[in-house]
Amino acid sequence: MPAVQDIRAALPDAQIDWVVERGFAPLVQRCDGVGRVIPCEIRRWRKSPFAAVTRAEWGAFKAQLRQEAYDAVIDLQGLTKSALVARLARLGPGGKRYALANQTEGSGYEAPTRWVADVAIRIAPHTPAVQRSRELAARALGYALPPVLSFGLKVPSAQAEPAQAAIKTIAKTIAFVHGTSRVDKEWPLAHWIELGRRLMAAGYQIALPHGNAKELATSQAIAQVLNEGGITVWPLLSLDELTDELAHCAGVIGVDSGVSHIAVALDLPHVQIYNFDTAWRTGPPQGAQGKQLSVFAQPTPGVDAVWQAWLACSAGLADPVASA
Template sequence: MSDQQAPLKVLIVKLSSLGDVVHTMPAVMDIQAAFPHAQIDWVVERSFAPLAARCAAVHRVIPCDLRRWRKGFFKAETRGQTRTEWQSFKTDLQQEAYDVILDLQGLTKSALVAWLARKVKGGKRYALANRTEGSGYERSTRWVADEAVPISPHIHAVDRSRVLCAKALGYEVPAHMNYGLGEAAKQRKLSVALVHGTSRADKEWPLANWFEIGTRLKQQGFDVALPHGNEAERMRSLALADVLPNAVVWPRLSLDQLAAEMAQCTGVIGVDSGLSHIAVALDLPHVQIYNFDTAWRTGPEGMTRQCSVVDCPTPSVDAVWDAWLSCLHAKGTSA
């Protein structure tokens, strides 16, 4: 597809989750690089909307609350309000007619949104043609699409969206990867954020290991920052702060505020979680800890000062520390 006099209007449908939203940003930036005057809008769950809006290529974010609405439709006390909010969302979604609608999620809920979105005459809806390893996929996405794009089953989460967009719009995937969040702050605080929270217990790293890493960081002159996303993570942060002198427990922050705070840090050490993926997007020195080998699919890719450490049942403190020192002193941003 060649560039046009009128701006190419593109709709991205990637609703959740946090890590998936971050992993979509390079694809959005690729489209802007191929079509500099494109108008790129993004439908995303409301809780992730402030972060999606920080992506430099995004023109408009269209927030939705599909998770909440699905429950609200079945409760008499919330059904009326849910219908009102649903109608408001559809009106917002259908303000524009798009040349290209890209369902990058491959689920029934994203297919529904793509189907509701308006196309210009001759416009197309694109979606995944097949499941890829470790990712959810529902065939309804193919029924809605005008064209289903086949993707290699063994592919990194970032590359999955980048390849689909490139095939749909007819350009080569750029060699350089850009998340569109900008570089980390030039004048950074001498602090390292420890991202200990994750949505799954089997991804956690032992509290004693976090204490040991925090102690070593303090001995090297770094302060320790402790973000959290829920009450259980806040209590863990407080427990670590009790034994790590001068550790700072961040207040509960929105995702865009968390991204802004993390950008001020020297670097991040974290488990496989959305916040760790934000650290990657911010181009910070970063070590991502994995208790099983899914790092090939979601871990830092092609970066010189970011890496994954993988071991079962869990990586050792020494392995994580050695990786941190290597990332901290690496030069440049990409391989």
């Protein structure tokens, strides 16, 4: 998303289309400046490549992808599947395909991305994920990076009705993003409970989202132990609905996960918890002016460290933090 906003600032007349896995299409549709959103389901298609439904959907995807002739096709992922998409996209006269020439630290990279490219661009290995995409797009299209980072993620107004009637999100609500696909990224249940006690004593309410049965059980366990008003276990929400509800919160505290990164894109006060020293690569980008911080320790950060980070992130908020 920041790469899209950079392109818009440098080339206001550019038409920008985006190929994305269908599950993430609702987020891309909210990105300012994106024209066509072209959904694909490569993860699913490769599980049954010869099935009739796969062949039909693949054909429809290719037809949609090739409707436009592009002056530039930029592969920001650096994977075989993204290289395939780049190769299938149709170029206009003088058009070129751009891709990464090398792997950066901690990221996935597969050689076909540079084989397909007309221009392969080398990025310094120790480059954060967001910065890598911004630099690749800027060097492909020949502009200097703007000084301000923006995600351009559109959200509903504060007066909009909640996506689910069961949710009553108010300005003093903090969302706990405890769910992650990796067990080694989790934060201990006892830590979430203690942090919840501190926040509730400071006047906050706690929202507990989930994405699957395991995460629901964790949300319910936190709510059961705290056992007070002001704790809400959210129903299962689509990515679109979840983004809306997060946008109405006072802030988010979470582990390294996709939902935490949505909080960064929404520019919410946010603490991101790391058990590994990878926050430099995927944590809140530099320049967030203290509003978004990462906390790293091994085997895991303590409650005091996360609490102090939250106080720093939320220092600009009105009560209740000022009285904490």
